[in-house]
Amino acid sequence: MGNLSEIVKKCADNYQKDPTKMLDVIRDVQAELGQVADDAIAEIAKQMNVSSIDVEGVVTFYHFFSKEPVGKYSVYLNNSAVAVMKGCYDIAKEFEKEAGCKFGEVSSDGKIGLHYTADIGMNDQEPSAIINDVIFTNLTSDKVKAIVADMKSGKKIQDTVKEFGDGNNQNALIKAMVKNNIQKTGAVLLAPFEPGTALKKAVSMTPEAVIEEMKISSLRGRGGAGFPTGMKWDYTRQSAGDKKYIVCNGDEGEPGTFKDRVLFTERAEMLFEGMAIGGYAIGADEGLLYLRGEYMYLKQYLENVLETMRKAGTLGKNAGGKSGFNFDIKIQMGAGAYICGEESALIESAEGKRGEPRNRPPFPAQRGFMGKPTSVNNVESFCSAARIMLEGGAWFAKMGTAQSKGTKLLSVSGDCKKPGIYEVEFGTTVQTLLEECDGRTAQAVQVGGPSGVCIDKSKYGNRICFDDLATGGSVIVIGPDRDILEVVHNFMEFFEEESCGWCTPCRAGNQLLLHKLEKVMHGHGTESDLQEMEKWCVTVKSMSRCGLGQTSPNPIQSTLKNFRGLYEAKIQKGKDFVTEFDMAAAVKESCAAAGRKPDLGEH
Amino acid sequence: MSEIKFTIDGKECTARAGQTIVEAAKANRIYIPVLCHFEGLKPAGTCRICTVRVGGRFMAACTTPVAEGMNVENNTPAIEDMRKEIIEMLFVEGNHMCPTCEKSGNCELQALGYRYKMMVPRFPYLWPQRSVIADAPKIYLDRNRCVQCLRCVRDVITSDGKHVFGVTMRGGKTLISIDKELAAKLTEEEAVKAMNQCPVGCILRKEIGFKIPIGQRKYDTKPIGSEIEG
Numbered sequence: 120m121g122n123l124s125e126i127v128k129k130c131a132d133n134y135q136k137d138p139t140k141m142l143d144v145i146r147d148v149q150a151e152l153g154q155v156a157d158d159a160i161a162e163i164a165k166q167m168n169v170s171s172i173d174v175e176g177v178v179t180f181y182h183f184f185s186k187e188p189v190g191k192y193s194v195y196l197n198n199s200a201v202a203v204m205k206g207c208y209d210i211a212k213e214f215e216k217e218a219g220c221k222f223g224e225v226s227s228d229g230k231i232g233l234h235y236t237a238d239i240g241m242n243d244q245e246p247s248a249i250i251n252d253v254i255f256t257n258l259t260s261d262k263v264k265a266i267v268a269d270m271k272s273g274k275k276i277q278d279t280v281k282e283f284g285d286g287n288n289q290n291a292l293i294k295a296m297v298k299n300n301i302q303k304t305g306a307v308l309l310a311p312f313e314p315g316t317a318l319k320k321a322v323s324m325t326p327e328a329v330i331e332e333m334k335i336s337s338l339r340g341r342g343g344a345g346f347p348t349g350m351k352w353d354y355t356r357q358s359a360g361d362k363k364y365i366v367c368n369g370d371e372g373e374p375g376t377f378k379d380r381v382l383f384t385e386r387a388e389m390l391f392e393g394m395a396i397g398g399y400a401i402g403a404d405e406g407l408l409y410l411r412g413e414y415m416y417l418k419q420y421l422e423n424v425l426e427t428m429r430k431a432g433t434l435g436k437n438a439g440g441k442s443g444f445n446f447d448i449k450i451q452m453g454a455g456a457y458i459c460g461e462e463s464a465l466i467e468s469a470e471g472k473r474g475e476p477r478n479r480p481p482f483p484a485q486r487g488f489m490g491k492p493t494s495v496n497n498v499e500s501f502c503s504a505a506r507i508m509l510e511g512g513a514w515f516a517k518m519g520t521a522q523s524k525g526t527k528l529l530s531v532s533g534d535c536k537k538p539g540i541y542e543v544e545f546g547t548t549v550q551t552l553l554e555e556c557d558g559r560t561a562q563a564v565q566v567g568g569p570s571g572v573c574i575d576k577s578k579y580g581n582r583i584c585f586d587d588l589a590t591g592g593s594v595i596v597i598g599p600d601r602d603i604l605e606v607v608h609n610f611m612e613f614f615e616e617e618s619c620g621w622c623t624p625c626r627a628g629n630q631l632l633l634h635k636l637e638k639v640m641h642g643h644g645t646e647s648d649l650q651e652m653e654k655w656c657v658t659v660k661s662m663s664r665c666g667l668g669q670t671s672p673n674p675i676q677s678t679l680k681n682f683r684g685l686y687e688a689k690i691q692k693g694k695d696f697v698t699e700f701d702m703a704a705a706v707k708e709s710c711a712a713a714g715r716k717p718d719l720g721e722h
Numbered sequence: 723m724s725e726i727k728f729t730i731d732g733k734e735c736t737a738r739a740g741q742t743i744v745e746a747a748k749a750n751r752i753y754i755p756v757l758c759h760f761e762g763l764k765p766a767g768t769c770r771i772c773t774v775r776v777g778g779r780f781m782a783a784c785t786t787p788v789a790e791g792m793n794v795e796n797n798t799p800a801i802e803d804m805r806k807e808i809i810e811m812l813f814v815e816g817n818h819m820c821p822t823c824e825k826s827g828n829c830e831l832q833a834l835g836y837r838y839k840m841m842v843p844r845f846p847y848l849w850p851q852r853s854v855i856a857d858a859p860k861i862y863l864d865r866n867r868c869v870q871c872l873r874c875v876r877d878v879i880t881s882d883g884k885h886v887f888g889v890t891m892r893g894g895k896t897l898i899s900i901d902k903e904l905a906a907k908l909t910e911e912e913a914v915k916a917m918n919q920c921p922v923g924c925i926l927r928k929e930i931g932f933k934i935p936i937g938q939r940k941y942d943t944k945p946i947g948s949e950i951e952g
Contacts, residue, residue, distance in 0.1 A: 172901040479785075
């Protein structure tokens with residue numbers, strides 16, 4: 120016990136017992152103890168001077184925190200839809216066989232813990248897993264055997280990585296087997312960028328002129344919602360506040376998107392300069408990058424980029440050479456929660472709390488991080504802003520469609536020969552993209568991730584842009600042999616798990632939709648079940664508080680619309696009702712206990 | 723303070739600047755159903771029963787400030803049925819046994835069920851396994867009945883700003899819980915307050931049961947909302 124309180128005290132002291140650093144403290148405690156059990160929770164509460172229930176609330180909210188032991192080596196295998204397509208459950212069996220324990224368990228010696236996790240941003244190189252913050256991609260049986268052998272022998276996990284990816288993945292501070300898979304570069308994001316130039320240009324203008332340039336560019340938020348960036352900066356600039364923040368949403372969690380990971384790896388300077396430009400525009404002296412926990416392997420590299428930029432004078436006092444403009448950036452790690460991609464949930468999380476969205480108004484531009492006016496923008500938005508400074512808003516606005524200017528990074532994965540990153544002009548059709556990525560046989564394409572839409576062949580002529588098929592970047596190609604309902608089921612399980620639990624329609628509604636979907640998939644549905652499901656989708660979307668619940672029924676809703684035949688093939692025709700009650704299953708346990716066979720009569 | 727003119731279902735109303743739609747409706751003797759809302763507490767918008775439609779968009783009336791010229795849709799068949807769905811969702815996602823519950827007759831969820839003429843929920847029961855917390859000296863928590871309104875989380879705070887109640891887990895597993903150390907220090911007044919602000923029978927004062935007989939309780943004679951509608 121003495122030992123425990125010493126460990127916790129050390130972890131808390133490292134962050135000056137600052138309650139906004141709760142996630143960091145918990146992460147460090149877990150790294151030391153292998154779990155955050157009730158005794159550790161009580162000790163953290165004591166050290167941080169908060170109630171233990173608040174600490175427990177945080178520990179149980181985030182996927183990578185655990186009250187139970189996670190194992191000295193904790194394997195988090197992705198089981199999102201594309202990982203399933205690429206055989207993650209075969210890999211899971213291999214892990215179980217080699218490690219000698221099941222998923223959801225820790226090996227008897229406490230060494231290896233096996234856990235599933237939802238999408239780790241490696242959809243173009245599945246199956247993949249995170250083991251103690253180290254990424255393992257394109258997993259095969261042989262690789263799993265070698266990894267488990269290394270873990271059993273007590274090898275340092277980083278030392279088990281022998282092959283490295285391309286570009287900066289080989290950087291001494293990353294050293295990851297992750298591949299960039301850049302398939303197509305464009306003029307805005309993946310064109311060469313000379314560090315230092317964009318901010319220099321921005322600070323030669325007035326902040327108002329920077330915002331004006333952004334408005335001319337018509338840049339819209341790249342996270343998916345598409346709010347005009349210039350307008351957001353303008354609102355935040357005009358909000359009264361003695362301090363303001365610029366926050367980068369680096370929590371890309373929409374299954375199927377991984378474009379920000381590539382920007383972090385290859386365009387970190389451009390991103391941080393974009394943040395500094397935003398800071399200059401709104402009048403902030405502090406920037407915060409909220410980085411999803413899955414990307415911990417990039418943190419050291421990004422910290423080093425920041426340090427280099429400070430030395431070069433791009434960040435810090437008189438940033439970009441502008442006297443009086445002091446601006447620096449910190450990195451805050453997430454801990455596994457899809458909802459933290461929602462800007463106000465991200466702010467809550469960055470303040471060390473459960474990632475529950477806030478009620479609006481007030482908007483973050485009025486009261487955001489630490490109650491101060493805050494502009495939260497996507498990684499790609501900041502990178503685009505840096506390019507806009509260099510080339511001008513008018514140049515940017517020449518690309519794209521009427522409502523969607525510029526280029527978009529698409530993360531393409533699934534059943535195509537060339538998965539990876541494509542920088543395309545807005546307005547590109549799905550058909551063009553399918554040809555480029557060689558996914559011509561697709562029976563369906565999921566545009567915008569689970570919260571987007573699932574389209575059939577008849578819509579491949581539609582264009583990727585805010586006015587037609589909006590996407591934060593995720594494009595999943597679904598080949599002719601896939602069971603689309605299985606994909607829908609995977610997405611609904613994801614939403615059910617990732618709902619923050621705050622509001623009734625999202626918390627309960629997604630459970631009920633999942634339940635209903637399973638009823639239909641198991642052959643117990645009728646036409647009235649499909650109609651009910653349609654209505655419940657509308658209720659959940661209408662009544663939910665934030666974007667998660669407002670889009671979570673989309674997998675069901677869009678496939679009921681575009682692939683209704685799949686559902687109709689599963690239901691029982693000519694009946695109003697079919698019971699889903701299975702007598703044999705219901706009495707199985709009690710019969711086993713009593714040691715007799717049930718007499719089920721005519722059921 | 724300046725007066726705001728707005729309408730609810732076409733009826734002209736007035737409000738003070740800063741009032742939420744729920745508060746303004748009440749002042750105009752129009753009932754918008756609420757459950758997580760509790761006078762004097764910062765609105766949380768968890769239950770969503772108060773959802774109304776303004777300018778084609780759905781929003782929670784308890785967290786949305788009223789604005790000049792707003793046309794609020796409140797009592798439409800579509801909205802009323804969605805509210806009923808929310809009530810039914812709350813019934814199936816917990817384990818609610820009204821006949822044996824101490825709060826029967828004083829329970830706001832039950833009263834809403836009656837007001838919305840819920841016969842049987844359209845949703846299948848989820849039968850969650852939720853444990854009862856009974857080791858605090860003055861109160862016990864029957865979490866089978868919790869509707870996650872967060873009134874207790876918002877309301878019961880120690881003098882040095884610590885939460886006595888809190889939320890754990892997420893998604894369908896979300897569960898209210900309690901800081902045992904702080905719960906042990908609750909005063910009589912705080913314990914009764916915690917019980918009284920709970921809209922359902924989740925937080926109960928120990929050693930007091932059925933003080934007011936069933937049949938003479940708040941909603942036994944008049945439906946919920948009638949105090950506003952007159």
